[in-house]
Amino acid sequence: MISIRKILCPVDLSKGSLLALKFANAISGRYRASLAIIHIMENPHLDIPGGETGAFSFGELVNLYKEERQEEIIDVLKQKGTHAVDYEIIFKEGVPYKEITDTARNIKADMIIMSSSTSEKSEKVAGATTERTVRFAPCPVLSIKTDHDQEKREKIEKIGDLMDMSPNVKRTILLPTDFSEHSELASNYAIAxxxxxxADLIVLHVIETIAEVSFMSSVDLPGYGTTSIYYDGLLKDAQARVKNICDKAIEQGIKAREYIIYGNPRREIIDIADKESVDLIIMGTHGRKGFSRFISGSVTEAIVRNAQCSVLSVKHPEHNFV
Structure with missing residues (x-):
């Protein structure tokens, strides 16, 4: 069961972030949740006419800056559609992803909803902030892809359509899993x-190939005999685990099917999402830092960056809503 009480939505007033705010407002209304909007102030003295000339004191500039940004945010919140039960607007100064994750922790947010745009220079910065937020957030992060072509953008903007629960609206959710603790948590979200x-549910497991060794070769791998035997063992294990997830979904009345493929997870997840016209990807993230992240990279962050649909990323959180 989905139970959302508090949503945090970062807004930098780009087109993408305002679209994400519109979506967050609708989701908040659907679940009768409170909505907190956070805006990170960067250079208020440069964004107010006359600010660079010293015509206003710094305190006056900050107040003017807040008033203007608040008006723009409220204009979006008042647009036609489902609305949050209540909202608050928070202004912060600092490194965006740190302020976002700290605020999420302080207000005990159930979920962060934010834009994941990469089409414009200003929104590439926002995209990088989203990836860092995914890595450090204490709660699930729903990144809304807002840099689609015009047709897809119009579809996202029709919030009423997204909230339409009629049976003739076909939706597909993709659950990539590596069977880790984080992926197990993500499977609970995907089923819910x-x-x-x-929605239909696709459960995907990618058996990552070793770049230097051909799958069909008979080159020895330490402890596993031949390469084919090694991969055969991985395949049998994956089949059993994926079937278990699908069975749980089917018990809930969900139409579920599976994919088990060999390749690079970053590439294969994107390819399947495109091939199946997926509406939402739900996946776990390890939130690795430092050297371990450098070695393995973050598959989830790569998917957030490159997927042509929205992504809900979860890790073993301090707070969850399923």
Whole structure:
């Protein structure tokens, strides 16, 4: 069961972030949740006419800056559609992803909803902030892809359509899993969302190949005999685990099917999402830092960056809503 009480939405007033705010407002209304909007102030003295000339004191500039930004945010919140039960607007100064994750922790947010745009220079910065937020957030992060072509953008903007629960609206959720603790948590979210939104569920496991060794070769791998035997063992294990997830979904009345493929997870997840016209990807993230992240990279962050649909990323959180 999905139970959302508090949503945090970062807004930098770019087109993408305002679209994400519109979506967050609708989701908040659907679940009768409170909505907190956070805006990170950078150079208020440069964004107010006359600010660079010293015509206003710094305190006056900050107040003017806040008033203007608040008006723009409220204009979006008042647009036609489903609205949050209540909202607050928070202004912060500092490194965006740190302020976002710290605020999420302080207000005990159930979920962060934010834009993941990469099409314009200003929104590439926002995209990088989203990836860092995914890595450090204490709660699930729903990144809304807002840099689609015009047709897809119009579809996202029709919030009423996204909230339409009629049975003739077909939705597909993709659950990539590596069977880790974080992926197990993500499977709970995927099943809950698929049931709530009457969506089909695709469970995907990618058996990552070793770049230097051909899958069909017989080169020895330490401790595993031949390469083919090694991969055969991985395949049998994956089949059993994926079937278990699908069975749990089917028990909930969800239409579920599976993919088990060989390749690079970053590439294969994107390819399947495109091939199946997926509406939402739900996946776990390890939130690795430092050297371990450098070695393995972050698959989830790569998917957030490159997927042509929205992504809900979860890790073993301090706070969750399923």
């Amino acid at each position: 969302f698929a049931k709530e939104y009457k």
